[in-house]
Amino acid sequence: MNPNGQTTSSESEFAFTDTEFKRLTGIVRELTGIVLGDHKKEMVYGRLARRLRKLGMQSFAQYCALLDSQNANQETGFLVNAITTNLTKFYRESHHFDFLTDHIGRIQSDTARRSGDKKVFFWSAGCSSGEEPYSIASTVLTRFPSLAQWDVKILATDLDTNMLDTGKAGQYSVNAIKDIPSEYRRVFNDNTTKKGDKIYIRDRTKALVHFKQLNLLHPWPMKQKYDAIFCRNVLIYFDAETKHMLVKRYTDLLRPGGMLFLGHSESLQTKIKGLTLIGRTAYQKEE
Ligand SMILES: C[S@@+](CC[C@H](N)C(=O)[O-])C[C@H]1O[C@@H](n2cnc3c(N)ncnc32)[C@H](O)[C@@H]1O
Incomplete structure (x- = not known):
């Protein structure tokens, strides 16, 4: 230089x-x-x-x-x-999926929810190539087969159109799932179309996930409230003001008792009204 x-x-x-x-x-x-x-x-x-x-x-x-x-x-x-930096993997920061499992269990046993509209909504904000929303789908299908009777939707958004195309295609290298617990693997790998060293996300798993382009800085079109929002390893690229603004917007969009998951290096330095830390970068909206 x-x-x-x-x-x-x-x-x-x-x-x-x-x-x-x-x-x-x-x-x-x-x-x-x-x-x-x-x-x-x-x-x-x-x-x-x-x-x-x-x-x-x-x-x-x-x-x-x-x-x-x-x-x-x-x-x-x-x-x-x-x-954009798109690094991701299936069941990244796996403890969040334990929190998610507990949370879905609570939703399922909630009498009001059982007799209500039975809608359960999740959002993977900054989903990259789809491994995160498919991990949410896999948790739902593996742990809660009876939720098949409910209206479960996983919104998966990102800014990067190449990543969204990869997510929609739902094809990954066999190595991508080699380290995840075997019980989860079966909802990923569609053996009917398995070729070479690729795995193909099963149609049933794919059907839960809806990929859309969304710039987090722009207005959000969603009207419904979410049971859990994953925004992991995204806020790290923003300044403190943007991070704070986004976490406030996520909090507003959560149902009471809903969960917000951030990346391992994204803990909140300032308190957000109505949000409580309940585990490693796992937050819950007050009931
Ligand atoms: C490192 S990946 C995180 C993927 C996944 N959440 C995880 O933790 O494994 C960060 C993603 O955030 C997306 N991103 C960055 N800025 C964004 C913005 N303004 N709006 C929406 N997505 C954005 C990038 O395109 C990228 O795919």
Whole structure:
């Protein structure tokens, strides 16, 4: 890198100045809420280099010019998909699924719910490629077969359209489920269509999960209240103010007694009215 913060062509394929980095991170923050500090410059370069190559560009200056042009709208989707971090896995932070199991047990034995509309709604907010909402579905189907008589829906939303496509397809590598308890495995793996080293999510499991694109910073269309919301390993990318605002909105959207699960490094530093910590990054809305 030269003294102007410019990555020179002898070092890298594309010139990338600090000013261009700041411009890009500003656009990403405005679009997604994701905050990218200076130490992320190489990551941003790495994730966008392929896109520049595809567009036949020679520099990040050209790419910034495209994002400032009238054609920016078509490009922002590619930018967002390239920048988001989508790491996930089945039954990640498995203790949350123990809390979920207890919570569903309470719902099922609640006399008012049993004689009411029998609706149970879950939301995986920032679902990435689907492993999280399918883990919720698997918990429901494995632990509570009688909930089949209820109206159970799992909303799975993300900003990244590539991840949503993977979730909808419901095909994963066999290795993706090798570490999960065997009792859960059978609702994932559809042996009728099993080919090679892929597993195929069973139709019955897929039917519970509804994938939709949703930017968490935008208005939310949902009107119903949720029994549990998973927003794990998403808030970590936002600033404190955005995180606080989102957790307040999740709290408003929960039924009394509903659960909110955050990622392992996302514990709330400030108290949110009506929300109680009941376990490791597991919160419950007051009854
Ligand atoms: C690291 S993944 C977490 C996946 C899953 N929740 C888990 O814990 O395994 C973070 C996800 O948040 C999504 N995301 C980031 N900013 C978002 C936003 N503003 N609106 C919706 N989703 C967003 C990303 O696209 C990414 O798929």
